Amino acid sequence: MxxxxxxxxxxxxxxxxxxxxxxxxxxxxxxxxxxxxxxxxxxxxxxxxxxxxxxxxxxxxxxxxxxxxxxxxxxxxxxxxxxxxxxxxxxxxxxxxxxxxxxxxxxxxxxxxxxxxxxxxxxxHLMVYHPAVEHLAELVAGGELGDIRYLYATRVNLGRARRDENALWSFGPHDLSMIDLLVGIAPERVWATGESYLRPGVEDVVFMHLAFPDRRMAHVHLSWLDPRKERRLTVVGSRKMVVFDDVSSEKLRIYDKGYEEPPGFTEFGEYLTIRSSGVYIPHLPMTEPLARECAHFLDCLDSGQSPRSGAASALRVVRVLAAAQRSLEHGSTPVPLAPAGDRE
Incomplete structure (x- = not known):
């Protein structure tokens, strides 16, 4: 060039x-x-x-x-x-x-x-270039959290009401791209419910649920009609749990909490014991996600590598969004996703 x-x-x-x-x-x-x-x-x-x-x-x-x-x-x-x-x-x-x-x-x-x-x-897909999300993905890939059980995300505020896209298509790609990065497989079923309070036919609040083939699940709440601004993703693993809060100054909080099975027990109440070993807040280099994203694009043009948010992941996100939209239009009926949506 x-x-x-x-x-x-x-x-x-x-x-x-x-x-x-x-x-x-x-x-x-x-x-x-x-x-x-x-x-x-x-x-x-x-x-x-x-x-x-x-x-x-x-x-x-x-x-x-x-x-x-x-x-x-x-x-x-x-x-x-x-x-x-x-x-x-x-x-x-x-x-x-x-x-x-x-x-x-x-x-x-x-x-x-x-x-x-x-x-x-x-x-x-800006959020997959956020330093806290990158760190969270490293924790998941390294087995630090154990097996992911479920995730839930909230992306709401009192913001600009769109005309050409609803809350699902406007906000949903952010959280779905993070879930796709962390879970590593496409959901097998998606369903959603929502309502249009401000503009007829344009849902300003949506609740979406994803069911994965390995019993993991995810829930996403999206709205621009809400009294508070929240940008939060919670990941619950078998060993540890993590909260990513993009509104807070403490972007990532890692909870060493969960249940443990004692080696022997005599009563049912003793079978599971709660483990709570504190909270760890990692120090993260808070460089601007957009700068990291654009730099990654230039890196890919220079090296020829596939982008992190390239064609495959973007297509999986659109498939989930389209399934959720069909569910919205058909009384929140669960919509199956074809296996073609799986990670390559």
Whole structure:
């Protein structure tokens, strides 16, 4: 790539897109060469961070530019799949914000386009690049927690009500990507219940349940109609339990708690004994997750490795979201997932 830099074109300079402009502009391995948005004021904000870039309101200009190696897409979710496919077919690497698509068929089409083009496809599942989540994944992989029994997540606040996606598709990818990273297999059944209180047909509160083939389970509560801001994931293992709280200054708390079976017993009440050996709060390097995520994308372009939030994991997340959406639309009926959703 020219001068050792990855030349980046960024489409969508809204609430989140401007952060992507800032992050890529500050990384010495990248050069933001194009910014694209239909709103002139948005393009002006982007150019203030990347003054050497060219700007356009037309996505086609990024695709036709010979000084763009990778396209970053931060447009409304309903456009993700179509724009990502077009960029891949134009021979560009693609970083697209979550969710990859609003349906399984569209997500599979994007993955197929990436395979055919031989280009890197990465989806912006930000939470899997959070230092606390990375540390938690290391604990799980190293057997520190024992066998994972169940997980539950809460992602709620009194926030901006969306029009083009419900709470499931807007918030759900964050928690599902973490659960996918930690559990390592796809669920076999998904069901969800929710309600639209603010806009008809757009669920602003959703409760989702996942059942895995090995008796593990997960529960996710999502809402932008709640009095408190909570971003919490609890993982209960056979040896230890962990709470990741992204709102707290203590991001990760590891509880050395659980039940133990004594070697011998005479009464049923003595069969299980509670073990409680305290709480450990690890010191974590709290670098910005977005900076880590964008750096990982550049690493993958340099090395050719598959991204942590690449096609396979992004497709599994979309499959779960689509199953949960079907459950919402059919009276919370459990929806089975095909084995094709399993980790490769």
């Amino acid at each position: 020219a001068s050792g830099h990855v030349r980046v074109g960024i489409a969508g300079i809204g609430y989140w897109g401007i952060n992507l402009v800032r992050t890529f502009a500050h990384d010495s391995r990248a050069r933001v060469t194009w910014v694209c948005d239909p709103v002139p004021e948005a393009r002006a904000r982007a150019l203030a961070l990347a003054p050497a870039a060219r700007s356009s309101e037309r996505f086609e200009d990024l695709l036709g530019a010979d000084d763009v190696d990778a396209v970053v897409i931060a447009t409304p979710a309903v456009t993700h799949a179509a724009l990502a496919r077009r960029a891949l077919q134009a021979g560009k690497h693609v970083f697209v914000e979550k969710p990859l698509a609003l349906g399984v068929e569209d997500a599979e089409a994007v993955v197929a386009a990436a395979d055919q083009a031989g280009k890197t496809l990465m989806v912006g």
